Amino acid sequence: MYEDLAVFSGTANPDLAREICEYLGCPLRGADVFKFANDNTFVRLQKSVRGQHAFIVQPTCAPVNDNLMELLIMIDALRRDSAADITAVVTYYGYSRTDKKDQPRVPITARLVADMITVAGATRFMTMDLHADQIQGFFTIPVDDITAFHMLSGYFLQKGVEDAVVVAPDVGATKLGRDFAEALRVPLAIIEKRRERREGKKTEVLSLIGEIKGKNAIIFDDEIDTAGTVRDATKFLKSKGARDVYACVTHALLSQPGPERINESGLTELVVTNTVPIAEDKREKMKDVKVTVLSVAPLLGEVIRRIYLGISVGEMFNE
């Protein structure tokens, strides 16, 4: 049925790629992806993709540059082997926080990466929950920015947390938090971080905008990285009288020392997805906190199925 569909995986998240193929009922295509002794990444496709519709599942999480180069080199190999079209399925878009010049003399790496993916030969781009929606506009090839929002809000609706308040852990996450609060039909609170100069030293001061006392807090954001913000927010919320504190994000980067911080944060539950893999040792370090990982494979599988068959993707989210 899917004979012209060729799903590939780099080394960044092969488990997710396999799950997607299971949803689709098609095999994961073979590709040798490795480094030579001289640290050069190399790729060799095992079978011809001439005229086929190729998808490469490869988040650009750590090791970021290696994963990105793998992706680009795979695209080049597919293009030179005459694939009909090539969709980069970058479930997490590295460098997404370097998306503007907020100080002089810095790069806009998120645009540079978009140009690199395009110049390598990708004809379509798929990603999940971009840090800023505007990054779609860094591309001129079609972009499908799939969201895990409904999956995550559905989880909490089903769970039924009482007296809940959605908390934006900083002002940059306010809009995201408002939408989540609206979906859960609960109030919103915001933690404001402000740099202050006290006794000659710059310190960061937290303050709460909104009400949290006696409530169960659900911190909502797009990603969790070194977890400093979430840990501080959790402690701050508890000091303000919150009961249970949950955290919910799409991308679980959990860079060092993220897992340790989660473990000591006092969180009741961390809800994430598998857009990036969570290594076993990281899970081990967070064992005092309940970590729930929801799989985006059915969602992505369905999107790929629709793209392959030429059916609307927007209708999946639009009703």
Add this chain to the structure above:
Amino acid sequence: MYEDLAVFSGTANPDLAREICEYLGCPLRGADVFKFANDNTFVRLQKSVRGQHAFIVQPTCAPVNDNLMELLIMIDALRRDSAADITAVVTYYGYSRTDKKDQPRVPITARLVADMITVAGATRFMTMDLHADQIQGFFTIPVDDITAFHMLSGYFLQKGVEDAVVVAPDVGATKLGRDFAEALRVPLAIIEKRRERREGKKTEVLSLIGEIKGKNAIIFDDEIDTAGTVRDATKFLKSKGARDVYACVTHALLSQPGPERINESGLTELVVTNTVPIAEDKREKMKDVKVTVLSVAPLLGEVIRRIYLGISVGEMFNE
């Protein structure tokens, strides 16, 4: 001194262009910019720009498409007349709110416009207070996004409003509001708009996150358009016990029926800049409200001077 500097203006904001030239001490270059009977925009430069450094001052405010086409056609004329480089000085960037696909099957016009400016031949882009910083990344030519932030916060610091609170008029403006509050060293409050379904009808419900009672509110945002948000916010803040309400934005679009709404809003003062011109009849319609227009001409003139002389622009804002 500036013999190779050639500053041009389209018809969108010639007063600002003239002010900039006064700051620089150079003449505004002549160009015939008009429409033929068949509605085709036409441009003819009055003198050769061969080898010169051209700047075109042209915000893409209403009439948006006409102003944009004027800009593009001027760029083409300058390119074909062998200008050494061409900087588009778009003090207000029209279509900046169409910068992402937040629903299926819509365009990203802000990127399209960036490509049009680039394909026409601009070699550098200058603008002011972009609606989203990420729009910088829609360009690969160098972008200078100049901010009126310091000019606007300086105005209020000098004015000295007592018991002030900065108010973000919706959650999307939270980050901007936080920065303004930090600069004025006052608290932040946020107005949250939420779509609710009441008795079968969708309505928009406002709620306040933060404290406003007995305070003087300064609503801060990047632009004011039909002024519905500002008017509603002002009335809502007063209903919550605010004393005076000020509004402060960079771009005073004031599309219909903006001026009337400002007039009836109860605002104490509206503080804006001249990135877009405010027509006399609009001012007339707002005559019950104090409107303060700060000029960006010295700021832009200084940036152009530095670009022309190859001096750092970033250092102007960076101390």
Add this chain to the structure above:
Amino acid sequence: MYEDLAVFSGTANPDLAREICEYLGCPLRGADVFKFANDNTFVRLQKSVRGQHAFIVQPTCAPVNDNLMELLIMIDALRRDSAADITAVVTYYGYSRTDKKDQPRVPITARLVADMITVAGATRFMTMDLHADQIQGFFTIPVDDITAFHMLSGYFLQKGVEDAVVVAPDVGATKLGRDFAEALRVPLAIIEKRRERREGKKTEVLSLIGEIKGKNAIIFDDEIDTAGTVRDATKFLKSKGARDVYACVTHALLSQPGPERINESGLTELVVTNTVPIAEDKREKMKDVKVTVLSVAPLLGEVIRRIYLGISVGEMFNE
């Protein structure tokens, strides 16, 4: 039968788009095309076009810049929604008279517009009776420049005007006139306009090259705009002894004060097509002259049918 065919219309000539769809027997696809209060054009496609063959019917007649931007924004929306290919069907190509630098320091807007259409993402371009055939070469995407020539000459052949002479209303139209005369098998005359300096003032002097006395004249050109040329030519021809005077063009722009001039010109009949719409008030103003509008819908419908089915278009005109 045409399930992958998606014909859209902007706001420039929806009647023509509907007629084309009637010819094809397919529905006109829905798209919301409108301006926000801030004068920004916006487009939202009502259904997915993923993998489909899209055609946008949109002449860039007045309001030229608005119609052009609508076209470009629709192209962007179609591209980002993954249409398989996108044909811009610009039945009248605005800016076609700005196709060369015939004086220094002017733009070549007709090329600029071609680049804009291409950078927006169109993959094929269809138009009618370009002012200069060379404009085809402003594009590298395939161009189909469809001509109404056979339709117009067929009309006069069937009508059977006696003692006819085709008249080129200025020397630039000589070649077009010669071809029309050849098709009707009648002689050709040319009106030459020459700028002369008489008593210190520049005036335009008409002279006739060829014979017109006692003949019925058919003025032939590609477009009629403010109708000054046609009116002057008609009067001049009558002063030289012409009997009836007909005018025949493809594109009836009729910019102000074109309709009034037509009305007072003394023309017996004006024969045009519907590549651009003729507003009711314009028709009203021309009510003293017989105006015949031939529809290009069957012609364009047939071309679109052939493109969709991969059949030769050239063979329609080539026998």
Add this chain to the structure above:
Amino acid sequence: MYEDLAVFSGTANPDLAREICEYLGCPLRGADVFKFANDNTFVRLQKSVRGQHAFIVQPTCAPVNDNLMELLIMIDALRRDSAADITAVVTYYGYSRTDKKDQPRVPITARLVADMITVAGATRFMTMDLHADQIQGFFTIPVDDITAFHMLSGYFLQKGVEDAVVVAPDVGATKLGRDFAEALRVPLAIIEKRRERREGKKTEVLSLIGEIKGKNAIIFDDEIDTAGTVRDATKFLKSKGARDVYACVTHALLSQPGPERINESGLTELVVTNTVPIAEDKREKMKDVKVTVLSVAPLLGEVIRRIYLGISVGEMFNE
């Protein structure tokens, strides 16, 4: 004085290049331009052009493809040697008559060549009396289309031909003829060629639009190639009662059997320029006709001087 100016010549018209350098007072730069035994064109610049302003004088007359490849390869060599900018000075633009699709399934080679020149790395294009002005729009790099019109009309004004009539040798040359007639302040006549079907055979029939009897005719066109048109026109004009017949064109291609036809045409004088070289054997074959060759070297030299110094070129022609 011109130390950064580097004028090169291919093998197409080295005499003209040397004359231009004489006007400028600078040496012609050395370049080895030759073919290997395997028919591959090769180029080696004798000295570095790093950071210099390069001009390549190379009309693409016959052998057209060889001359064009020489030009492109020289551009590539200059680009890779880091020239600051590269102006292709193509005094005659080959393929200029293939500038539109006037029948199905043909190329637009004039655009293709423009793209080739651009992709090779030229940064500016200079040419003379393009067959169609629109070809300027095939380029996006700046184009200077220099005209010999004033030089040629000046020649006839000085010569003082009595009772002159300018003749367009076919309807395509009408506009050119009108402008020349206007400059000489004499009337215009046009020769119309029409394909007719007589007794089952297609023949070409000439007819005269305008008056020629007892007048001296000056045939004016952009180029003379195999001279069939000029020879036929001369004979036809004489049969209609013309006295002397002159021919005047910018580009003297004189492809076989052009020179013989000129010789037997009955022309009184042929006036041309040296945009393309006229080989000695061709001159020999035309020895019965007076051939006057005006040099474009001072004109081109002055334009190059102005481009190099950043002075307006338009003003040379514009007063």
Add this chain to the structure above:
Amino acid sequence: MYEDLAVFSGTANPDLAREICEYLGCPLRGADVFKFANDNTFVRLQKSVRGQHAFIVQPTCAPVNDNLMELLIMIDALRRDSAADITAVVTYYGYSRTDKKDQPRVPITARLVADMITVAGATRFMTMDLHADQIQGFFTIPVDDITAFHMLSGYFLQKGVEDAVVVAPDVGATKLGRDFAEALRVPLAIIEKRRERREGKKTEVLSLIGEIKGKNAIIFDDEIDTAGTVRDATKFLKSKGARDVYACVTHALLSQPGPERINESGLTELVVTNTVPIAEDKREKMKDVKVTVLSVAPLLGEVIRRIYLGISVGEMFNE
């Protein structure tokens, strides 16, 4: 069966194109390819290729620039006639030896040509036995570099030359020679040319690295041009005690005075393919040497068949 397959030929090697079509069982498509009197190459396709898969068989052998321009112009005509894709089948890639800057101030024409082919609109490139494999990387469109290696080694394996040694005629051909020797399972010898300065004059001195005495030599290289290297190598090998000497190459350019040199070289047999045509007069001049021409038509026909059907090409060579 192949209704969408459209194989065309320029004038460079129509016999090969016909042979390929015979293999495929499809007709060679008609195209008028000729030069006008003004030496402009022109192309007109006889039937529409709208939506079809076009292949153009055209080696860029002598006359190189004419053959190259024919190819480019055909590509442009196919693109503008809306072919679905266009594969340039350049069985011999002219300019392949100008593939690097091995001295200052020279072009890299092989890259320039790749860009020209791409800018003209080719979507895939097919060639045979490139002089340097890296030329594949001059393209970003997919390249199929087909090798005649197996066909040529198969010929000698079947022939069964005793006591054979493969000889690389210069050090640049060592790697090629090693692979051929490995395929034939025979030893390798290398002829080293060194420029020496003897008595003030630069001379080229040959020396042999390896053993040849009493052996039968098979000189192996990618092409034979003026045959100086092969003739000198043959004589040198015989002087060192070789018995029979064979020469085997893919591309038989045989530029003057190649055929004469072959004739007098003392070669036993010259084995080549028909990637470029060998004119009858060249064969005549080589009549003292046995010349064996193996046809690449079945090989290329099979590759085209696989590309058309979307089957792997690599598997043909990979087992």
Add this chain to the structure above:
Amino acid sequence: MYEDLAVFSGTANPDLAREICEYLGCPLRGADVFKFANDNTFVRLQKSVRGQHAFIVQPTCAPVNDNLMELLIMIDALRRDSAADITAVVTYYGYSRTDKKDQPRVPITARLVADMITVAGATRFMTMDLHADQIQGFFTIPVDDITAFHMLSGYFLQKGVEDAVVVAPDVGATKLGRDFAEALRVPLAIIEKRRERREGKKTEVLSLIGEIKGKNAIIFDDEIDTAGTVRDATKFLKSKGARDVYACVTHALLSQPGPERINESGLTELVVTNTVPIAEDKREKMKDVKVTVLSVAPLLGEVIRRIYLGISVGEMFNE
């Protein structure tokens, strides 16, 4: 003197960058180059480069992808800060061995990297001793491929090795070896590796083409990586009767287990340059072999000086 010259270094080889600046007598420009916790590379230039001539010294040796991304991000930052031009000085070009498709379904990463460097905004490319000269043609921006050949051959000429033979360690290095032998005026020998099938197993068999007995061998190649080839060659040469064996290459990659293999190889001396840095621990592991590192800093400094001043680089190598 060099006020517009801005030399930067990434983290790949800062010592070399500093040495180059010492040669030039200009400071190394400051840039913060680091990774965030999330493994994203970031760059911030310390001072403005507006209008300046920037050079970035950054070989893409291991860690290859990190070094490459640093380079690209620095280019983007320089471009967006309006540098006048940007030269990437990649003293070792990683991925240079992936420069062709020598098997089906693999990438040409060396071309991909060239496109990435170009799309990031570099305007010129400088490198040293490319593995294949053709890689120059992967770029269309000017390339300076500087060679250490004269420096290395000068070292051996001065040293005066008696009875020397240059040895190409495999057939791919034959041409390089021939040139080195010619420069030293000594004979050449070649080691041929051939894959053979013996008793059902594939083995690699070495054989010597040429004479080595009683001679001192100098193995010459472009790079030394895991040193397997050099170690095997050294042992093989000694087994064939060589006396001392030297190895000489430009690029000392020395990937694991290269240093150990060098140490046990029996080499008398290894002569390399500092295009890539040799870490202290690698030197320690090779302590039984004399390792001579010649600095390329004066050579590169001189080239940069000439580029900055617009003086010929070619003349440095060309006399």
